Amino acid sequence: MPAQSARVLKTVKTHRLEVSKSAPTPKKPQIKMQNGIYVGKEADKLWKLMSDYHKGASRPPIYIRQSKTYGIACGGHAKFIEREIVITVGKDASSSTLLMVIAHELAHIAAPKKYSSADGKYHGAHGERWATCYVKAVRKRFGAEHFTGVRASHGYAVDGYVLRGIVNSRKAELGEAAPVQQW
Numbered sequence: 001m002p003a004q005s006a007r008v009l010k011t012v013k014t015h016r017l018e019v020s021k022s023a024p025t026p027k028k029p030q031i032k033m034q035n036g037i038y039v040g041k042e043a044d045k046l047w048k049l050m051s052d053y054h055k056g057a058s059r060p061p062i063y064i065r066q067s068k069t070y071g072i073a074c075g076g077h078a079k080f081i082e083r084e085i086v087i088t089v090g091k092d093a094s095s096s097t098l099l100m101v102i103a104h105e106l107a108h109i110a111a112p113k114k115y116s117s118a119d120g121k122y123h124g125a126h127g128e129r130w131a132t133c134y135v136k137a138v139r140k141r142f143g144a145e146h147f148t149g150v151r152a153s154h155g156y157a158v159d160g161y162v163l164r165g166i167v168n169s170r171k172a173e174l175g176e177a178a179p180v181q182q183w
């Protein structure tokens, strides 16, 4: 595991883990509810919000593996050659963490690492182009007002900003839905 993501594990309670690249891909894409999330539906919405980057390409399939050892952790891997995403999720992972990982991995496929002749720059896997695609989509999907504080321009630290925003958004949603206490 790179030192950078190990640091994220300590400072942000996402417990994002790297998924082994040699792990076998499950046969069927996830279509049912997983940890409180309809993965396919949520992925469709987020992918649509990344269209400035993928220019209308079809959404890559997402395969979910339920881990017995991950606990509250959730990790993903975007496979560029196969053009598919594999997410490993612990049974106690929060729905917000899973949503974060879905958006993180989709942004890898929508805004892959590349040299761009438009600006003469090389854009890395967790570079600014990926981060902008990722953050723009989640802010539109979950409400920009919930995303507060300064975000990192690139790297795994962007995950902390995204997760806090998603958690705030879902708290606000649940708060509104909760019945008013009668005294």
Ligand SMILES: [Zn+2]
Pocket (backbone or CB within 6 Å): 104, 108, 126
């Ligand atoms: Zn990544």
